[in-house]
Structures are given as structure tokens and as C-alpha cells.
Amino acid sequence: MNKSKVDKPRNKDMEIIIGYTLRTGVLISISLALIDLILIFIRGSVNYYTGSYQNTFTFLNFIFGHFSFLTLLFIPIIILIITPVTRVLLSIFLFLKNKDYILSITTLTVFIILLISIFIVA
Template sequence: MKHNEIEEMELIISKFLMIGVLVSAFITFVGFIMLVVTGSSGYRGNVYPTSPIKILEGAFELKSYAVILTGLLILIITPVLRVGVSIIVFMKEKDYLYVKITSFVFIILIISFVLGKVE
């Protein structure tokens, strides 16, 4: 891969990270505004969503707390997706050592999300 192509891929990755952070901040801010305006999290008592599916369901129901958590989920997922994009970049560069290393890191991240449990 030529030097210009590498710089272009780095710009794409940095823009991807920036967009992920901005989208996350926007969604979190919208959820916060909803919380302030309504004065309610959208949930009764001390019951809150703890799984990504429940969080997304609550966000689609426009529950302010779930909207905030959706923004935070996007913030958490953004660098993980960046690792996935890096695998593709290294494959295009034919840098197979880094493809293997980055793939290993990506698998560890995915396993940590699957095995992680919030109670």
C-alpha cells in the first residue's frame, strides 16, 4: 500500500472515531434533555435496563434513561468497531502479522462483551 493510501485509511479511521463520539454525545445529550424536561427516567422505582437489548427497547420507547444509556453504549462500541476496521486496513496493506494480532484483540473484546454481566 502506498503512503497516500495509508494516510487516507488513517483519516477514515479517525473520522469514524470522531463520528462515533459525536453521535454518542448527541444521543446522550438528547436523553439528558428528555430527563430534565420530563423529570422522569421512564422507569418505575429502582428498575432499570441492564442488557443492551433492554436498553435499546427502552430507547425506542423514548425512555430518557435508556436513551442516555444508548449514547453510552455507542461510546463503548466505537473503539471496538475501530479495531474491526483496523483488521480490514491491515488486510489491505497485506500486513498479516498485524491482521493476526488485531484479530486476536478483537476476539478478546467480543468475548469480554459476551461474558460480561451487569446485575
């Protein structure tokens, strides 16, 4: 039962690179979130935030258009959401580098679906 060498494309370094991407994204996000948490405690007030935005652009403009405490609060959240998206984007190129074209197209499809969720559906 040892035919693994023949039919198994080992995506060399791929595991390490995308694992590193995920770990870095999560660590940055959690660190910033911790700072936010401390700031919330220091300020001692919670302004419940409610409200929906028409689309991604109005949201980004609302958050980053003028710098506020809410901007600081949303940054770790956005970094965290973008982390798996970055992993998918990187994988497209890593599969291409390995001449693994079908998987590269598969991953590109996932990336396009994510873009649709961010810019069209949302």
C-alpha cells in the same frame, strides 16, 4: 539519520479512516447524550437505576425488549462503547488490504478479546 523511507510501512489512509470512525462515533453519541440530558431536565425526575444483569443478552433484552426512557438513556452509552470496537474491526481489514498480515492477526486478537469481554466475561 534519514532511513525512514525504507523501513517504514505507512499505512496509507488508515489514520484518516479510523480517525473519522472515532470522531463520527463520539459526535453521534455526545449529540444523543445532549438530547437525553435535556429530556431528563424536562421530565424533572431522576430514577436511580440499580441492578445487574446476568449476561449481555438479558441486558440487551431488558433495554431494547420494551422501549422505555431507559432505552433512550442507554443508546448514546452503547454507541460510545462500540466506537473503539468498530475502530478495531475496521483496522483488521485495513491491515489486510495493505497485505500487513501479522498486524492484521494482532488486531484480530484484540477484537476477539473484546468479544470475549462482551459475551463471555460480562
